[in-house]
Amino acid sequence: MDTKLLNGTLEMMMLEVLSQGPSYGYEIVQTVLSRSGGQFELKEGSLYPALHRLERQKLLSSYWTEHEGRRRKYYKLSAAGRKALAARRQEWQSFAQGVNGVLGLDYGIV
Amino acid sequence: MDTKLLNGTLEMMMLEVLSQGPSYGYEIVQTVLSRSGGQFELKEGSLYPALHRLERQKLLSSYWTEHEGRRRKYYKLSAAGRKALAARRQEWQSFAQGVNGVLGLDYGIV
DNA sequence: GCTATTACCTAGACGAACCAAGTATGGAGC
DNA sequence: GCTCCATACTTGGTTCGTCTAGGTAATAGC
Numbered sequence: 108m109d110t111k112l113l114n115g116t117l118e119m120m121m122l123e124v125l126s127q128g129p130s131y132g133y134e135i136v137q138t139v140l141s142r143s144g145g146q147f148e149l150k151e152g153s154l155y156p157a158l159h160r161l162e163r164q165k166l167l168s169s170y171w172t173e174h175e176g177r178r179r180k181y182y183k184l185s186a187a188g189r190k191a192l193a194a195r196r197q198e199w200q201s202f203a204q205g206v207n208g209v210l211g212l213d214y215g216i217v
Numbered sequence: 218m219d220t221k222l223l224n225g226t227l228e229m230m231m232l233e234v235l236s237q238g239p240s241y242g243y244e245i246v247q248t249v250l251s252r253s254g255g256q257f258e259l260k261e262g263s264l265y266p267a268l269h270r271l272e273r274q275k276l277l278s279s280y281w282t283e284h285e286g287r288r289r290k291y292y293k294l295s296a297a298g299r300k301a302l303a304a305r306r307q308e309w310q311s312f313a314q315g316v317n318g319v320l321g322l323d324y325g326i327v
Numbered sequence: 328g329c330t331a332t333t334a335c336c337t338a339g340a341c342g343a344a345c346c347a348a349g350t351a352t353g354g355a356g357c
Numbered sequence: 358g359c360t361c362c363a364t365a366c367t368t369g370g371t372t373c374g375t376c377t378a379g380g381t382a383a384t385a386g387c
Contacts, residue, residue: 111225111343112312114374120319133334143315153375155336160374176383177334196320202222203313205253209230210306221374224343243365263344265367270343286352287365 117149118157119199122184122192125167129183132158158182166191227259228267229309232294232302235277239293242268268292276301 124130124138136149161167166188172179184192207213234240234248246259271277276298282289294302317323 110375112308114224114343115221116316117375120316123320131334139319142319142321144318146311146315147319150376151335152337152377156374159336175333178383179334199222199316199320200322201256203316205256206226206230206309206313208254209249209252209257210233210309211252212310220344224374227344241365243363260345261366262346262368266343269367285364288351289364290366 113147113153116199117153118161119192119195120147121149121154121157121161122166122188122195125182125184126189126192129181131179131181133179135182161188164191223257223263226309227263228271229302229305230257231264231267231271232276232298232305235292235294236299236302239291241289241291243289245292271298274301 120139120143121135124135124142130138132151132154136154139147139149158167158169162169162182164187166185167182168185169180169182172181230249230253231245234245234252240248242261242264246264249257249259268277268279272279272292274297276295277292278295279290279292282291
């Protein structure tokens with residue numbers, strides 16, 4: 108997987124996962140991995156800084172829990188986060204359309 | 218346009234444009250701009266370094282010409298460049314599919 | 328005791344895209 | 358003659374997201 112392509116989509120995918128309910132770092136990695144068909148294996152060095160970034164921007168809030176002796180930091184999408192996600196999905200779609208336009212590909216959005 | 222998303226696709230789009238015949242920097246900008254529906258306006262600070270990068274990798278070759286008093290540096294796709302383009306197109310498509318998978322979108326490729 | 332898995336954090340490296348400035352020609356308007 | 362705009366290429370330095378690689382720590386299986 109060419110890591111360069113991921114630029115800018117990681118946060119969107121993380122927000123998307125969290126839009127379906129609170130989750131924590133390790134689980135987000137698994138969810139993205141399975142939903143991308145095994146393609147995107149988020150690295151911790153990208154994931155955690157991104158979570159902190161998004162929290163600083165008030166798109167997420169967090170709380171600690173304990174599960175079988177292991178601590179977990181759950182993240183929850185805020186209202187602002189939900190808006191941001193919608194905007195980024197829109198951006199992504201027009202971006203992908205633009206690239207496909209240049210490539211001479213046409214996608215029919217289902 | 219969120220510039221971050223462009224990461225990794227600029228070179229592919231440049232190769233794609235050049236796959237349809239030799240061209241030069243300024244013209245590549247115009248072509249990408251029109252083919253992306255006015256979305257992607259390549260900046261000189263991205264374009265020329267990318268052209269040099271691709272030439273160093275032997276994916277392009279170049280030659281100078283003169284046109285109405287202005288010099289132009291034409292770039293031509295090499296055989297290796299053509300292969301690289303095919304690989305990057307493939308990469309892009311599976312990448313886009315992965316992202317759409319995470320987003321819960323399904324695209325029917327025409 | 329060792330290793331794998333779960334779970335989090337961070338400093339520093341890396342690299343692609345950008346801004347900004349420089350060089351240079353031709354044509355249009357004043 | 359002068360300015361401004363479009364054409365056309367180059368490059369130094371900045372920015373910023375991702376990764377590598379290291380650290381901490383608990384549980385389970387061998």
